[in-house]
Amino acid sequence: MITDKMYDLYWCLKIIETRTGDIILPYIQQYDSIPLDKPAEKVAIVSRWIRTEWRPFFKELRELRPVFPTPAFTLVTRYRDVVEVLSRPEVFSVRLYAPKMDPVVDGPFMLARDETSTNWVEKSIMRTMLVPADLPLVRQLAGKIADESLDRHAREGRIEVVRELGRLVPIRICGDYFGFPGPNLETMYRWSRATQSDMFKNLANEPVVHEASVRAGEEMRTYLSELLKKRRERDDRKGAHGTSATDCTEGPSQTGDIFERLIRTEFALEIPFDDTRIIANMAGLLIGAGETTSQAIVQICEQILRRPEVLEPALVAARSGDDTQFDAIVWEALRFNPINPLLFRICERPTEIASSTDHAAVIPAGTVVFACTSSAMFDETAYPNPEEFNAQRPRDLNLHFGYGHHLCLGNLLGGVMVPEVVKRVLLRPQVHLLPGDEGKIDYQNGPFPERFVIAFG
Missing domain, CATH: 1.10.630.10 (Cytochrome P450)
Incomplete structure (x- = not known):
């Protein structure tokens, strides 16, 4: 399991710079820095990344948070987990x-x-x-x-x-x-x-x-x-x-x-x-x-x-x-x-995905799930x-x-x-x-x- 300290150390080594030279935070840190009482901002920034920066954004999620909940939907990014979602239409x-x-x-x-x-x-x-x-x-x-x-x-x-x-x-x-x-x-x-x-x-x-x-x-x-x-x-x-x-x-x-x-x-x-x-x-x-x-x-x-x-x-x-x-x-x-x-689905009942892995997660009923097929096809x-x-x-x-x-x-x-x-x-x-x-x-x-x-x- 990735701890907070491991996460901080990991991104100390992976600071990203824009073309203008401005230092920006990695995707997950940017997302986490948005206050919980601003869910619309959290959803908006993730939606923008999916449209414009899907490869580096999904790469980070696969490495650190393969199942990524937001206030509006949950992203599933690893190949095995995406296939699991698409293989279970009853759920x-x-x-x-x-x-x-x-x-x-x-x-x-x-x-x-x-x-x-x-x-x-x-x-x-x-x-x-x-x-x-x-x-x-x-x-x-x-x-x-x-x-x-x-x-x-x-x-x-x-x-x-x-x-x-x-x-x-x-x-x-x-x-x-x-x-x-x-x-x-x-x-x-x-x-x-x-x-x-x-x-x-x-x-x-x-x-x-x-x-x-x-x-x-x-x-x-x-x-x-x-x-x-x-x-x-x-x-x-x-x-x-x-x-x-x-x-x-x-x-x-x-x-x-x-x-x-x-x-x-x-x-x-x-x-x-x-x-x-x-x-x-x-x-x-x-x-x-x-x-x-x-x-x-x-x-x-x-x-x-x-x-x-x-x-x-x-x-x-x-x-x-x-x-x-x-x-x-x-x-x-x-x-x-x-x-x-991605392909989107809705979770019909509380369901655990990625069981027996270090990123197993329970998806609540009623959650919109994005099975990120583009991310899955870059899963090493x-x-x-x-x-x-x-x-x-x-x-x-x-x-x-x-x-x-x-x-x-x-x-x-x-x-x-x-x-x-x-x-x-x-x-x-x-x-x-x-x-x-x-x-x-x-x-x-x-x-x-x-x-x-x-x-x-």
């Missing part, structure tokens, strides 16, 4: 997501349910529709869309990656593979961004962000209802001409897109999956596919292009068609700037020499798609779509970052990348 639930997600789909959404009929049934159905046999097609489609966009900008010699690749590719796949094309690209971009911003980034529960998400949900459901009606009428006409909906073999080219598969499938009366559930889950595909995929593509490109020692082996793997090695480089790059620093007990870029690390350790019961539904699709787009970017001749601030990702004070321009020959 650390996703209940807090429901008020944000349910109004968007006008009913219970499976992502906001733990080990319930809604979660088990609907996730099972959607996993059945997203068959692994489709992955080569999805990868090929992602590459084709990316190349077309890069070709359109070849004469300019530069491309704005967020709109023209990061958002474009998953939204086009949402139309071509999911069967949800939307009225136009701009509307799909807006729906995706509005829902993602509220569901996964609006930790402060700002009403304007939530209202934009609910409006997007209403518009999506209206659109999908009309689309469902048209597609049923089309299938009825096909049936009248002797085409059987069951005369198909495995593979998307034969069975059609995901929307069509759902429409064609007849469920037993005991399985509550009617048209409202089809619409809800089709909306969920866009919600999950858009901004997160864009963010991953943008941040991976930036991480690789800023590292010549990484770009060179990435190009070798890309040119040789070694997707296994190339993909490993991609996911290691994302570790240095992950799409989400799981990632030796974590500050080193090492593409040979076991991929099953990664937490980019979550972990356990709520592992991302689209982890397999994202696992091929993201690296293929990055590959098509890197294969362009003389691809490079622009100098200065122009070559940096611009988040425009929001949760997602909004602008990132790169150049190529």
Whole structure:
């Protein structure tokens, strides 16, 4: 156990200096120096560190206070403890997501349910529709869309990656593979961004962000209802001409897109999956596919292009068609700037975590728990020499798609779509970052990348 004297000695040797030369206290000492009667200040400073200084802040917590309570939430920072939180949905639930997600789909959404009929049934159905046999097609489609966009900008010699690749590719796949094309690209971009911003980034529960998400949900459901009606009428006409909906073999080219598969499938009366559930889950595909995929593509490109020692082996793997090695480089790059620093849960009953360790802690019921996945992927007990870029690390350790019961539904699709787009970017001749601030990702004070321009020959 770390005593106060050990703590003081430790930080006497680790005083940090700012660029201006001012001596500042380590994170925990700064936090502890804020009076207990100012909880808002304590929460604000931790929130700022998570946004802007997550790597050094989490490193200090892993070393000194791996389970870190604040007046508003508790941070869990070591790999083993993060996995424990994400592996126990009966204790650390996703209940807090429901008020944000349910109004968007006008009913219970499976992502906001733990080990319930809604979660088990609907996730099972959607996993059945997203068959692994489709992955080569999805990868090929992602590459084709990316190349077309890069070709359109070849004469300019530069491309704005967020709109023209990061958002474009998953939204086009949402139309071509999911069967949800939307009225136009701009509307799909807006729906995706509005829902993602509220569901996964609006930790402060700002009403304007939530209202934009609910409006997007209403518009999506209206659109999908009309689309469902048209597609049923089309299938009825096909049936009248002797085409059987069951005369198909495995593979998307034969069975059609995901929307069509759902429409064609007849469920037993005991399985509550009617048209409202089809619409809800089709909306969920866009919600999950858009901004997160864009963010991953943008941040991976930036991480690789800023590292010549990484770009060179990435190009070798890309040119040789070694997707296994190339993909490993991609996911290691994302570790240095992950799409989400944490996943939040609520503790349903008093529960001890990290039992049998020197930092075991009891989490009170009702506590909001931040499972800091970004911190876990820099825990040296799981990632030796974590500050080193090492593409040979076991991929099953990664937490980019979550972990356990709520592992991302689209982890397999994202696992091929993201690296293929990055590959098509890197294969362009003389691809490079622009100098200065122009070559940096611009988040425009929001949760997602909004602008990132790169150049190529």
